[in-house]
Amino acid sequence: MGLTDNQIERYSRQIIVPGVGGHAQERLLASCVAIVAAPVDAASALAYLAGAGVGRIVVHPIGGRTPYDAMVERMRDLNPDVDVSIAGPQTTDRYHLILALIGDAPTAEAAARLWRGPRAGAQGAPARGPRAAIIARLDAPGRIALLPAPPPCPLCADADLLQPPGARAGIPSVVALALSAGAITMVAVAEGFRLLAGFAGRQPEAKLIEFDGYASRTRALGRRRLSGRVQARCACEAQS
DSSP, X not given: OOOOHHHHHHTXXXXXXXXXHHHHHHHHHTOEEEEEEOHHHHHHHHHHHHHHTOSEEEEEOSSOSHHHHHHHHHHHHHOTTOEEEEOOTTOOOOOSEEEEEEOSHHHHHHHHHHHHSOOBOTTSSBOOOOSEEEEEEOBSSOXXXXXXXXXXXXXXXXXXXXXXXXXXXXXXXXXXTOOOHHHHHHHHHHHHHHHHHTTTSSOOOOEEEEEETTXXXXXXXXXXXXXXXXXXXXXXXXXX
C-alpha cells in the first residue's frame, strides 16, 4: 500500500535521506516493535519510533502499567499513523524487532522472559521468533548488541547481554557531548530504524558496539563458547 499525501508530507525529512525513500517508509509503517524498558528510558525510545512512523509499538511494562499510560496517550497524539499499546497477558504479536533498554535488574529479567516465552500464532500454532533484537546496555560500559536474525540471539550470543546491570553509563554533565544512557538509547533506536527500513541494504551481521567516553569500537558477535566449543544448539535456531 502506497503512502498518502499526508504521510509523504509527515515523513518527508526521512524519505529524502539517500537510501531510505518511500518504500523504506512503507516498511516502517508495516513494522511491529516491542519495547522493554523502565518508564524513564521507554519515553524517549517511544517518541523516536512513533515520530519515525513505526506502525505498531507494544510496550512491555516494568513494574506495572500506570507509569506508561500517559506516554502511550502522548504517542497517539504525536502520530495518528502509529498504534501504541501496553502489552498484557494475552498479547501475541509477532514482533519484527525487540528493543530492550536494560538499565536495571527488572528490565533484564523482563527481556529474558520475553525472548524465552511462548509465541503462539493466531490459530494457536507456534509462531516464529522475532526477526531481530537490539539490546542496549545502559550501565557502564555502554553497549549495544545488534542481532538482526538468530542465531545468535540475546541468550546465546558471546556477550553478557541479559545479566543484571551495574552502574548506569555516563560521564560528568559538564561535558555537553558526553555519552550517556540517553545517547545510547538514541543510537540503539537509530540502529532499529536501519534494520526495519532496510536502510543498510543487505542484512547486516550481528555485532556489538562498545562505548568508552567519546570512543567506540565494534566487534562481530557469534555464538557463546563453552570449554573451547560452540555452545549446544539454542532454541533460537528453531525459530530462525
